[in-house]
């Protein structure tokens with residue numbers, strides 16, 4: 001039996017997987033808080049991730065009705081880019097600044113300029129630095145909190161930190177490391193010149209974790225943690241990865257031809273590539289996958305974060321919100337929403353705020369505002385899908401994941417807005433499943449078990465969730481999407 005863990009922005013989820021019998025035995029999740037402040041500050045305490053991991057771990061095993069001593073391995077997925085800077089005792093020198101923190105935008109602009117602009121970034125890193133990546137968070141800490149910065153002994157990402165807690169090893173892998181902004185995504189190694197530009201006082205040999213191959217183990221669970229979790233000796237922990245990388249594994253997106261689209265706190269669209277990708281747009285993140293390949297991706301920062309804000313404003317639960325969305329017509333009677341409450345990454349508008357446009361005395365209804373924000377978030381993902389261009393052009397199906405994928409109306413909307421068939425995996429949290437599959441691969445590789453075999457056996461699609469694009473609605477959405485793009489152009493100069 002294997003455990004998959006996914007530390008998302010809002011909660012940590014755990015899944016228990018019986019690989020031999022091909023079954024997902026149970027899932028559980030525990031929430032964590034998000035500390036939001038002025039200037040785009042969004043931080044979390046890593047201790048909360050540990051508490052949530054333990055809570056979800058015990059709840060999932062109880063639901064599965066199996067003892068912890070049956071667990072052979074643990075795989076960990078985590079929200080990308082978060083800066084977990086630890087001192088020599090392994091304690092955070094500062095709260096983790098998250099992927100959705102835009103407080104470091106000025107530092108990012110400065111770094112891009114110092115690296116030679118977009119061309120220089122692409123040359124050195126294989127991608128263009130975005131506000132949200134770890135690099136500008138480190139530059140910000142150096143500038144704003146020099147005492148904390150001086151105490152840095154290791155620099156980890158959220159999933160690396162959970163692996164460190166589990167095993168005592170300070171390691172990472174190429175998928176998640178490629179979102180730091182000081183990693184050479186083409187050659188899958190740290191980019192030391194860029195790191196020296198950001199943090200000249202830090203010794204990279206000391207502070208940067210060792211980069212593992214995707215199939216390598218991070219280590220074994222430490223005795224103290226094994227006792228706390230009730231695990232037996234020699235429980236292996238795999239390299240793990242960023243949540244998008246492991247979401248790709250959990251949707252079977254490990255060869256070209258599929259698109260994984262996530263409606264989580266963030267929205268992401270990605271597709272596997274066997275070779276490094278050179279994309280026309282600086283907004284496409286040419287990340288590595290956590291399987292040995294590459295995973296070009298676009299990320300929008302305002303998906304369920306935006307829909308939840310409107311839902312809570314009107315005091316609606318999820319069911320009532322869905323009813324409101326369903327009761328409004330396509331296009332929300334002209335209401336256009338640019339839902340950039342948190343600033344935005346794609347389009348590249350880190351300092352933006354949200355706009356509700358074309359409101360009149362007739363169309364300003366709860367139903368239209370609810371539908372408008374869901375459509376606006378989904379148009380942002382279509383905008384990103386178009387940027388991916390050839391990378392996704394041949395793909396025939398979207399594998400839809402993340403909390404929003406639970407909504408039938410949203411699933412159909414994604415199909416109609418993208419013109420592509422949509423289907424969900426049976427499991428709610430595909431990243432946690434991907435983490436479980438990765439550790440099973442790591443554990444059983446020596447016996448000839450491949451990741452392809454594991455995906456085939458364990459990635460089950462939910463036929464009930466299938467949503468085919470409806471030709472009339474696909475056509476009707478074209479002018480509505482054009483209206484969204486025109487609003488973007490008007491408000492932000494086409495970003």
Ligand SMILES: Nc1ncnc2c1ncn2[C@@H]1O[C@H](COP(=O)(O)OP(=O)(O)O)[C@@H](O)[C@H]1O
Pocket residue numbers: 007008009010011263264265266304305308318401402403404405406407
């Ligand atoms: N049926 C639904 N309709 C719309 N949103 C939903 C639905 N079910 C869950 N969500 C939203 O999904 C979000 C959580 O998604 P998740 O992928 O777990 O996020 P993360 O991994 O970023 O923590 C929450 O904001 C929740 O309100």
Ligand SMILES: O=C(CO)[C@@H](O)[C@H](O)COP(=O)(O)O
Pocket residue numbers: 008009010078079080081099100132179242243244264265266267268299
């Ligand atoms: O920043 C990115 C991708 O580049 C985000 O996708 C984070 O990885 C957070 O994911 P969720 O919590 O929304 O799953």
